Amino acid sequence: MSQSLFERLGGNEGITAIANDVIDNHLVNQTVSNRFAESDVAGLKNAAATFFITGTGGKNVYKGKDMLAAHKGMNISASEFMAVLDDALAALEKNNIGQREQEEVLYVLYSMRSQIVRV
Secondary structure (H helix, E strand, O other): OOOOOOHHHHHHHHHHHHHHHHHHHHHHOOOOOHHHHOHHHHHHHHHHHHHHHHHOOOOOOOOOOOOHHHOOOEEEOHHHHHHHHHHHHHHHHOOOOOOHHHHHHHHHHHHHHOOEEEO
């Protein structure tokens, strides 16, 4: 039996490291950093980690809103969305995640575009 994406990303520990790096990248990315200026960074990191853990085959630990509810009214642009994907890719690379897993994560993230951009 093949491993789940959750397992291939390093389980809870690996995904938490990736999620923390994604949020750290957002905080310094000039395209999206203003969106996070007054955010609870620890809360964002926890939400990102639990979302990834649940969404990749780990335990159902995510307690946040669905993507549409979380982004409704934010008027996120296509360029902001792509900047977020770039940040995710950089975090995956930093954590030595393989090409196949990078592609799977980016595919899943991109599939949520209609629930995030201009909603």
